[in-house]
Amino acid sequence: MQGFGGVLAIVQREVVENKQWLSTQEFVEDWAVAQIMPGPNVVNIALMIGDRFFGWRGALAALTGMLALPLVVVLALAVALSGVSHEPAVQGALKGMGAVSAGLIAGTGFKLISALKSNPMGRWACFVLALLTLVAIAWLRIPLAWVLMGLGIPAVVWAYRTLSKSDSLESGTL
Numbered sequence: 001m002q003g004f005g006g007v008l009a010i011v012q013r014e015v016v017e018n019k020q021w022l023s024t025q026e027f028v029e030d031w032a033v034a035q036i037m038p039g040p041n042v043v044n045i046a047l048m049i050g051d052r053f054f055g056w057r058g059a060l061a062a063l064t065g066m067l068a069l070p071l072v073v074v075l076a077l078a079v080a081l082s083g084v085s086h087e088p089a090v091q092g093a094l095k096g097m098g099a100v101s102a103g104l105i106a107g108t109g110f111k112l113i114s115a116l117k118s119n120p121m122g123r124w125a126c127f128v129l130a131l132l133t134l135v136a137i138a139w140l141r142i143p144l145a146w147v148l149m150g151l152g153i154p155a156v157v158w159a160y161r162t163l164s165k166s167d168s169l170e171s172g173t174l
Contacts, residue, residue, distance in 0.1 A: 007042050007066075009104040012111065015049060022049070028115040042066065120162040121155065129155055 008031075016027050034044035043066050050062030084090050116123045133151055136142045142150075 009108040011042055011045060012108050021053060024112060024115045025118060028112055120159045120166065125158075 012027060015021050016024055022030065030045055030048055031041065034041045034048060037044045043063065046062035046066045047059045050058035050060070052058075054061070081090060116126050119126055121129075129151055133147055136147045136151070137144060
């Protein structure tokens with residue numbers, strides 16, 4: 001029930017802070033991979049962590065844990081609320097849950113900021129990219145796909161070049 005609207009904050013707290021299966025840096029790296037894989041990000045990261053520590057049985061248990069009970073809860077809520085979905089109290093409750101979800105995501109983002117110190121582009125460049133993304137999406141209302149192409153592709157190229165340059169410096173070739 002804690003994860004209505006997204007469970008990333010809960011997964012991060014359990015995996016990094018409580019269980020200490022991953023460091024913050026490892027979690028951010030796995031999360032980045034989970035985001036580019038097809039399917040829900042949190043399900044992808046659960047599969048990856050389950051497989052890493054417990055093999056295919058762990059991956060299956062993680063998948064079942066992420067989908068089975070939430071599916072039952074969502075179906076029960078859909079049936080229960082179908083007759084009263086037009087009521088202002090129900091609409092207000094759903095809007096409130098949306099605000100809680102946004103807060104959880106923002107809180108997780110603040111917890112993961114420490115991983116930026118090892119980012120190849122540097123912390124300030126990441127902050128500037130995040131600010132530009134926020135302005136483009138929230139203020140200018142540019143569709144996400146265009147923002148990703150306009151800011152994401154140059155950021156990936158920049159990070160790749162920075163990593164290539166540091167790899168060639170470490171290996172002694174330039």
